[in-house]
Amino acid sequence: MIKFYIPLFCCIAAINVAAQQEQKGVLTYTNQTPVSLSDIIISNGEKIIDEISTDENGNFTVILEAGTYTFRIEEAGTLIYTQEVVVVQNKDIGVIIVPKTENVTLTEVAVTGQKKLIEKKVDRLVFNVDQAEGAKGGNALDALKLAPRIKVDESTDAISIIGKGSISVMINDRLMQMDATQLANYLKTIRTEDIDKIEVITNPPAKYDASGNSGIINIVLKNAKSESVNGSVSSSYNKQKYGGYNLNGNVNFRKGKWTLTSNIYNGNGKWYNNYTNKITYPDSEWTTTGSGNNINKYIGGKIGVDYEINDKLITGFNIDISDGNGTSDSNSIMNVFDFNQNKITKQITSDFDGTTWDWNYFGLNYHVINKFNKEGKKLTFDFDYSRNSYGGDDVTVSNEFDGNGVEIPNKYQGNIGRTKSFSNRYNVSIDMEQPLDSWKMNYGTRLRWAQDETDNKRLYKTTGDYSELTDLANIYQYNENIYALYYSVEKKINDKWTAKAGLRYEHAEVKGLIDNPKADYKRKYDGLYPTAYIMYQPSENHSFTLNYSRRVDRPYIWYLNPTVVKINDYSYSQGNPTLSPSNSSNFELEYAYKDLSVSSIYYRYANDVFTQVQLFDPVTKITTSKPFNFGETFSYGFSENLNFKPLKYWKVNATADVFYRKTTGKIPELNYSIDGLNGEFRITNNLDLNKKKTLFANYTYSYYTKSNDGLEKYSDYMRHNAGIRAMLFQKKLQLSFNVNNIFENKNADFSVQSNNIISQSTYEAFRSFRFGITYNFGKQFNIEKSKSNQEGGGGKG
Numbered sequence: 118m119i120k121f122y123i124p125l126f127c128c129i130a131a132i133n134v135a136a137q138q139e140q141k142g143v144l145t146y147t148n149q150t151p152v153s154l155s156d157i158i159i160s161n162g163e164k165i166i167d168e169i170s171t172d173e174n175g176n177f178t179v180i181l182e183a184g185t186y187t188f189r190i191e192e193a194g195t196l197i198y199t200q201e202v203v204v205v206q207n208k209d210i211g212v213i214i215v216p217k218t219e220n221v222t223l224t225e226v227a228v229t230g231q232k233k234l235i236e237k238k239v240d241r242l243v244f245n246v247d248q249a250e251g252a253k254g255g256n257a258l259d260a261l262k263l264a265p266r267i268k269v270d271e272s273t274d275a276i277s278i279i280g281k282g283s284i285s286v287m288i289n290d291r292l293m294q295m296d297a298t299q300l301a302n303y304l305k306t307i308r309t310e311d312i313d314k315i316e317v318i319t320n321p322p323a324k325y326d327a328s329g330n331s332g333i334i335n336i337v338l339k340n341a342k343s344e345s346v347n348g349s350v351s352s353s354y355n356k357q358k359y360g361g362y363n364l365n366g367n368v369n370f371r372k373g374k375w376t377l378t379s380n381i382y383n384g385n386g387k388w389y390n391n392y393t394n395k396i397t398y399p400d401s402e403w404t405t406t407g408s409g410n411n412i413n414k415y416i417g418g419k420i421g422v423d424y425e426i427n428d429k430l431i432t433g434f435n436i437d438i439s440d441g442n443g444t445s446d447s448n449s450i451m452n453v454f455d456f457n458q459n460k461i462t463k464q465i466t467s468d469f470d471g472t473t474w475d476w477n478y479f480g481l482n483y484h485v486i487n488k489f490n491k492e493g494k495k496l497t498f499d500f501d502y503s504r505n506s507y508g509g510d511d512v513t514v515s516n517e518f519d520g521n522g523v524e525i526p527n528k529y530q531g532n533i534g535r536t537k538s539f540s541n542r543y544n545v546s547i548d549m550e551q552p553l554d555s556w557k558m559n560y561g562t563r564l565r566w567a568q569d570e571t572d573n574k575r576l577y578k579t580t581g582d583y584s585e586l587t588d589l590a591n592i593y594q595y596n597e598n599i600y601a602l603y604y605s606v607e608k609k610i611n612d613k614w615t616a617k618a619g620l621r622y623e624h625a626e627v628k629g630l631i632d633n634p635k636a637d638y639k640r641k642y643d644g645l646y647p648t649a650y651i652m653y654q655p656s657e658n659h660s661f662t663l664n665y666s667r668r669v670d671r672p673y674i675w676y677l678n679p680t681v682v683k684i685n686d687y688s689y690s691q692g693n694p695t696l697s698p699s700n701s702s703n704f705e706l707e708y709a710y711k712d713l714s715v716s717s718i719y720y721r722y723a724n725d726v727f728t729q730v731q732l733f734d735p736v737t738k739i740t741t742s743k744p745f746n747f748g749e750t751f752s753y754g755f756s757e758n759l760n761f762k763p764l765k766y767w768k769v770n771a772t773a774d775v776f777y778r779k780t781t782g783k784i785p786e787l788n789y790s791i792d793g794l795n796g797e798f799r800i801t802n803n804l805d806l807n808k809k810k811t812l813f814a815n816y817t818y819s820y821y822t823k824s825n826d827g828l829e830k831y832s833d834y835m836r837h838n839a840g841i842r843a844m845l846f847q848k849k850l851q852l853s854f855n856v857n858n859i860f861e862n863k864n865a866d867f868s869v870q871s872n873n874i875i876s877q878s879t880y881e882a883f884r885s886f887r888f889g890i891t892y893n894f895g896k897q898f899n900i901e902k903s904k905s906n907q908e909g910g911g912g913k914g
Contacts, residue, residue: 139178139180140179140204140209141209141210143176143212145214146216147216151174152175152190152192153172153173155197156168156191157170157190159187159189160189161187170765170808183205185201185203186202186204187199187201188200198215200213233248233760237660237715239615239650239662240322241316242319242715243314243316244260244317246260246309246315249309252309253309253851253889255887256305256307256363257304257336263801264334265758266278268797277826278317278334284333285333289338291482291501292326305386305415307336308353308365308382310349311339311365312339315335316336319703319705320665320705322617323619327644332703346368348367348369349365349893351364351889352364352365353887353890355885356886357884359410361387361388363383364382365380365381366381367381374424374425375422375424376421377420377422378419378420380418383415384414386412386413389410391880392406392407392878392880393405394877394879395876395877401454401456402454403738405449405451405452407447407450409446410446411445411446412443415439415441415442417437417438418439419438429489429490433483434481434482435480436480437479437480438479441477442473442474442475444474446470447470447472448469450464450467451464463517463525464518464519464520464522465516465687466518467685469511469512469514470514471510472512474510475509476505476506476507478503478504480501480503480504483501484499486498491552494551495549497546497549497550498547499544501545502542503542504541504542505540506539507536508537509536510534512533513533513685514529514530527579530686531576532683533575534575535574535576536574538569538571539570541567542565542566542567543565546563546564547563548560548561549561557606557608559605560604562601562602563601563603565597566596567597568596570593571592571678573589573591575589575683589681591631591632592632593629594629595628595630595674596626596627597625597671599626601624603619603621603622604619604620606618606619613655615651618649621648622643622645623644625643625671626639627641628640631679631694644669645667646669648664648665648667650662650663660709662709664705666703669698670699670700672696672727676729677694678694680692686739689739690742692744693743693744696727696745697725698725700725701722702721704721705717705719706718713761714760717755717756718753718756719776721753724749726746726780729742729743729744731871733872735872740876750779750827753777754777754778754795755774755776756772756774758771759771759772767804769800770803773796774798775794776795777794778792778793778824786871787828789828791828791830795823795825796821797819797822799817801815802816802817811845811848812841812843813842814839815839815840816839819836820834820836821833821835821865829867829869831865833865834864836857840856842854849893850893851892852888852890853887853890856885856886857885859884861882862882863882864879
């Protein structure tokens with residue numbers, strides 16, 4: 118095998134060298150002094166080709182093919198000059214004269230230049246993933262952990278906006294309607310090299326769905342650019358306590374009116390967890406320790422085809438397919454310590470071996486984009502269909518022993534919860550962008566039909582084989598239809614003031630049906646969801662934005678299914694079909710200075726907040742996990758994001774969020790309040806280790822103070838992450854190595870109470886490693902992108 122790879126890489130290297138040659142040049146000011154130790158960002162269209170530096174005498178060398186390029190010259194991160202340069206084969210670039218002035222030439226208007234790590238737009242923060250060294254070689258979930266104002270829970274992978282709470286996640290403007298576990302598994306199939314940017318939209322405009330109380334995260338994948346063939350192959354190896362891998366390949370093609378994008382991937386992930394839970398009752402303490410090995414395998418692919426009927430009309434489709442399965446090998450032991458007897462009186466063992474699951478996803482988008490003769494006027498039609506399927510066996514074999522370790526008769530039991538579920542989503546949307554003089558109007562409609570069904574079975578044994586408990590079997594059906602209309606208008610009042618306002622109307626109809634015991638319910642909801650933005654820009658370097666939005670959070674089917682699931686005699690879980698949507702009001706004031714600083718002050722209030730709640734019965738000692746509309750919450754805080762360059766080879770991104778949050782419980786079991794200050798801080802250092810900018814290093818330190826979320830309290834914790842990346846063969850071959858949680862700092866401990874009973878949990882933290890390798894070939898190219906299943910257009914940021 119090695120004998121095969123050596124000549125292959127030699128051949129690749131020879132082809133690259135033959136096509137490219139070293140060019141020499143020098144930068145001088147108009148007074149003939151050298152432009153020493155400056156950065157030159159070389160781009161071709163929207164693609165950055167190379168980043169180089171001059172020496173003390175202003176000299177530089179670069180390897181380029183013959184062609185026309187844009188040279189963007191910076192000093193200490195500040196743009197000082199932009200010039201178009203024609204590279205001729207066998208001829209040096211020569212002298213580039215830089216005017217001794219701070220004014221930028223007009224040619225900069227057409228230049229994308231080097232992207233910043235964080236960019237501020239009118240209604241969102243844009244996180245450019247290519248500039249985040251710590252994400253290289255990872256997946257979308259790794260990238261989200263580095264994005265501003267985003268928090269990914271270390272133990273559950275749940276995603277939220279700091280200071281606000283749960284959010285909606287979109288990929289290329291397509292809403293991903295999955296539970297937290299399904300979403301995390303899916304995001305792990307997307308490699309960071311395929312992500313263009315992540316948009317953090319805390320107060321989304323009217324054209325977006327009103328669902329998602331805290332805002333939207335939009336993951337925008339890279340498109341193809343210019344007429345050509347290109348692609349990449351990559352692989353990564355991840356190791357926590359055990360190892361896992363990911364393989365990925367994509368090919369993109371454009372010829373004439375046709376554009377094709379394709380991707381295929383395969384992976385196997387294995388992770389280990391170790392936890393402790395302690396529930397303190399008035400007369401006893403129940404302590405559980407557990408550990409588990411979990412394996413998740415997946416395979417999938419995507420394909421997209423676009424056809425340009427004429428210069429005004431484009432049509433096409435995208436198909437996304439993925440399939441996965443997993444197993445769990447875990448167990449736990451619960452010790453019951455009696456305060457009166459001052460000893461352990463009971464021990465309960467639970468074995469979860471044999472737990473399995475499988476899932477698959479199918480997504481289809483068909484779109485038509487019609488541009489009109491008037492500049493900026495465009496009509497987009499989208500039809501989307503998606504199907505999520507899930508099946509699994511949740512196995513629990515439990516037994517009880519007395520304080521001396523002697524088995525208690527008739528306590529051995531096995532429980533299997535066998536679940537098969539699927540959800541179908543149909544979406545039709547029409548969106549019109551229409552400028553009218555100095556006004557910009559955007560209006561449209563979206564229709565969504567959702568059909569969900571879950572088939573639940575219960576198997577049980579005390580001896581011998583499992584048998585089905587037919588009286589606990591049921592089929593649960595849930596339908597949700599949403600009809601929306603929206604309109605927004607934007608007006609540039611003068612050179613300094615811009616205003617935008619919108620209104621969205623949504624009519625929702627939900628229906629649930631269960632066959633055992635027979636029950637059904639129907640509900641209708643009507644809501645108006647206004648949004649407003651006003652931006653004041655006193656100068657080019659300063660901007661102030663004030664915005665407001667009203668949002669709604671609707672429960673998904675996995676919260677509504679009333680089926681009771683038995684873990685053992687002391688632990689049950691159940692859904693709640695009576696849940697109501699939660700509405701919130703959001704205000705935010707942002708100030709941006711150049712691309713160096715974004716400061717935000719925000720306030721949020723939400724009523725009828727719902728989440729999964731643990732109910733502890735002090736008499737029976739039974740714990741029931743069930744979702745409730747448990748109360749209301751409000752928070753206000755300050756967020757700061759800084760980007761600066763202490764040295765030419767050292768870039769720093771620092772973020773800080775400090776906020777006060779108070780949550781008040783409104784149900785009898787949770788009739789109390791929690792409030793307090795919360796803080797989350799992160800500093801990321803990116804280092805260029807050589808002048809050719811082919812070797813990079815990064816280090817990130819994060820600190821999270823004591824905090825509260827809902828009615829849960831969390832302890833403080835910290836993280837140290839570092840990585841290194843090398844680029845070879847004219848930057849077409851990329852190698853990366855990252856270490857997360859270098860010092861194995863602990864996870865946050867968290868506690869919650871109900872009926873005045875307190876539960877405390879701790880999950881052990883582990884160091885993890887990731888090695889990635891990617892080879893890119895060809896050139897990127899561009900297609901007109903559909904809004905795809907969401908009225909946002911956020912992907913164009």
